[in-house]
Amino acid sequence: MGVLRMSSLPGTVTTTARRRTRHPARLPAVGKRLAAHLVLLTGSITMVLPFAWMVSTALKGDQALMTYPPQWIPNPIAWHTFIEVFQVQPFSRYLGNSFFYALLATLGQLATCSMAGYAFARLRFPGRGTLFIMLLASLMIPYQVTMIPVFVIMKYLGWVDTFKPLVVPNWVGGAFGTFLLRQFFLSIPSELMDAAKIDGSDYYMILARIYLPLAGPALATLGVFTFMWAWNDLLGPLIYLNSPWNYTVSIGLAFFQSRRYTIWGQMMAAALISLVPIIVLFLLAQKYFVQGIATTGLRR
Amino acid sequence: MPTRLTEFLESEPVAAYVLLLPTIVGLAFFTLGPVLAALAISFMRWDLTSPPEWVGLGNYHAMLSLDPLSRISFVNTLYYVVVTVPVGIVLSLLLAVAMNQKIRGIVLYRTAYFLPVISSTVAVSLLWEWLYHPEYGLLNYLLGLFTLPPSKWLSDPSTAMPAIMIVSIWRGLGFNMVILLAGLQGVPQELYDAASIDGAGVRSRFLHVTLPMLSPIIFFVTVLSVISSFQVFDQTYVMTKGGPLNATTTVVFYIFRQAFEWFHMGYASALSYVLFAIILAFTLLQFRIQRSWVYYE
Numbered sequence: 001m002g003v004l005r006m007s008s009l010p011g012t013v014t015t016t017a018r019r020r021t022r023h024p025a026r027l028p029a030v031g032k033r034l035a036a037h038l039v040l041l042t043g044s045i046t047m048v049l050p051f052a053w054m055v056s057t058a059l060k061g062d063q064a065l066m067t068y069p070p071q072w073i074p075n076p077i078a079w080h081t082f083i084e085v086f087q088v089q090p091f092s093r094y095l096g097n098s099f100f101y102a103l104l105a106t107l108g109q110l111a112t113c114s115m116a117g118y119a120f121a122r123l124r125f126p127g128r129g130t131l132f133i134m135l136l137a138s139l140m141i142p143y144q145v146t147m148i149p150v151f152v153i154m155k156y157l158g159w160v161d162t163f164k165p166l167v168v169p170n171w172v173g174g175a176f177g178t179f180l181l182r183q184f185f186l187s188i189p190s191e192l193m194d195a196a197k198i199d200g201s202d203y204y205m206i207l208a209r210i211y212l213p214l215a216g217p218a219l220a221t222l223g224v225f226t227f228m229w230a231w232n233d234l235l236g237p238l239i240y241l242n243s244p245w246n247y248t249v250s251i252g253l254a255f256f257q258s259r260r261y262t263i264w265g266q267m268m269a270a271a272l273i274s275l276v277p278i279i280v281l282f283l284l285a286q287k288y289f290v291q292g293i294a295t296t297g298l299r300r
Numbered sequence: 301m302p303t304r305l306t307e308f309l310e311s312e313p314v315a316a317y318v319l320l321l322p323t324i325v326g327l328a329f330f331t332l333g334p335v336l337a338a339l340a341i342s343f344m345r346w347d348l349t350s351p352p353e354w355v356g357l358g359n360y361h362a363m364l365s366l367d368p369l370s371r372i373s374f375v376n377t378l379y380y381v382v383v384t385v386p387v388g389i390v391l392s393l394l395l396a397v398a399m400n401q402k403i404r405g406i407v408l409y410r411t412a413y414f415l416p417v418i419s420s421t422v423a424v425s426l427l428w429e430w431l432y433h434p435e436y437g438l439l440n441y442l443l444g445l446f447t448l449p450p451s452k453w454l455s456d457p458s459t460a461m462p463a464i465m466i467v468s469i470w471r472g473l474g475f476n477m478v479i480l481l482a483g484l485q486g487v488p489q490e491l492y493d494a495a496s497i498d499g500a501g502v503r504s505r506f507l508h509v510t511l512p513m514l515s516p517i518i519f520f521v522t523v524l525s526v527i528s529s530f531q532v533f534d535q536t537y538v539m540t541k542g543g544p545l546n547a548t549t550t551v552v553f554y555i556f557r558q559a560f561e562w563f564h565m566g567y568a569s570a571l572s573y574v575l576f577a578i579i580l581a582f583t584l585l586q587f588r589i590q591r592s593w594v595y596y597e
Contacts, residue, residue: 275420
């Protein structure tokens with residue numbers, strides 16, 4: 001009996017799997033696909049189930065501990081948990097602060113990395129190679145090494161407990177963004193630049209009018225990553241922000257738990273709210289996330 | 301008529317330096333300067349309020365022979381790296397190979413694997429803290445369904461670190477998978493066809509075509525994972541605060557406490573330099589070893 005016919009029937013996964021081990025070379029395409037689905041499905045369930053439990057817990061509110069053994073569909077559904085999150089602590093303020101930090105960080109990275117990326121890709125100047133290598137070498141230095149002296153600088157400037165120590169470092173370029181945009185600019189034909197020069201454009205205008213408008217995908221990639229890093233950042237806000245009024249979502253969440261006893265329903269609701277902006281961003285710009293990781297291994 | 305100043309600003313090297321000004325400032329004040337300053341501070345005793353006091357190698361001496369917690373934090377971090385990196389890479393390779401079959405629903409699967417990657421470590425850590433809850437946690441309930449004994453997870457010193465490793469591996473799978481998948485898609489189909497004609501089965505095609513062709517990407521992913529694993533902080537900060545009994549005190553968590561809770565800036569800088577040296581040594585070691593297993597065309 002043909003393996004192909006058997007495995008095309010539902011519920012014969014085990015038969016296919018056994019045949020596969022016996023005749024590895026003649027493994028039919030359908031069996032292979034079925035095995036792939038099996039692996040991916042098991043994995044996806046492991047990925048998604050915890051999040052489903054998060055939603056379920058949030059909707060149980062303060063009844064979360066009372067329902068044991070666990071039940072997936074809460075009864076009654078405690079929608080009010082999502083409102084309580086904003087009442088027990090200034091969570092909307094935290095959300096606003098995170099938006100402020102993430103937005104300014106993103107703008108800074110886009111502006112300064114595109115300037116640097118363009119200079120490295122298209123302009124000739126003494127010290128270009130050295131400077132570029134120094135920038136790439138800075139990738140090797142862990143954040144923890146520079147963290148203490150930078151804190152001393154920020155303290156000396158009187159910037160502690162403001163957003164400046166979080167935002168300003170994003171306005172001075174960065175190795176990942178510069179490298180990403182340099183590579184992209186190199187792929188734009190330099191004839192465009194020569195033509196613009198003949199028409200009387202200077203180097204700044206060429207960046208603004210030719211290179212930037214063409215760099216949409218690369219800018220989007222850098223933009224979504226910077227926004228995500230800033231939104232999810234824990235260590236930076238932990239070091240620099242002291243007054244609760246300045247808390248971002250990440251430290252607001254981390255401290256939520258240390259108060260009194262843990263109300264798991266509220267906590268999961270708060271965590272869920274904190275995830276929404278990033279999930280929306282991801283669904284809108286999934287392509288750029290995937291490209292960014294696949295091409296440069298962006299990680300922070 | 302262009303003035304002299306605009307003419308100067310429009311020359312090619314000057315334009316380049318103007319555009320690179322933020323980058324140069326960043327390198328000087330946020331990277332190179334601080335790296336040197338951190339080295340200097342590591343030879344001092346400094347609490348930020350009184351003037352720094354030169355102690356030579358005192359901090360390094362204390363780290364090696366006086367402070368047992370520094371050794372514990374390095375051992376814990378090493379344990380974390382040695383487990384999470386290989387397990388994470390093997391599992392994400394398995395997923396990437398499955399994703400590379402021409403099947404339906406790739407976008408849906410990819411979204412599922414990306415959910416943990418894009419989520420903040422804080423939200424994910426809180427979620428897992430709840431899943432690990434010794435009495436009401438979902439995980440112990442599931443263990444019970446299979447008639448397995450419940451675990452104390454994060455509150456037992458022997459299981460706390462493995463529990464944190466599970467969260468990290470779970471969160472990182474989608475990230476590594478995407479890089480490996482991009483590599484897999486670059487392997488030419490002709491190689492597989494040729495191998496099949498020579499009678500190679502699934503396993504030997506994987507071992508003799510896929511793995512060698514993918515080895516530069518696996519190497520890249522390994523280097524990245526090792527570097528970022530050595531810097532683990534968020535998970536232990538949120539879930540365990542380094543406990544129980546320091547079982548999850550990692551180096552970066554310990555640096556954070558020394559610097560920003562106890563204001564031992566000198567000692568924390570010394571710790572960060574040792575961590576830096578270890579990361580650098582591991583990276584160089586991997587570049588040395590790669591010659592024996594990474595295949596370049």
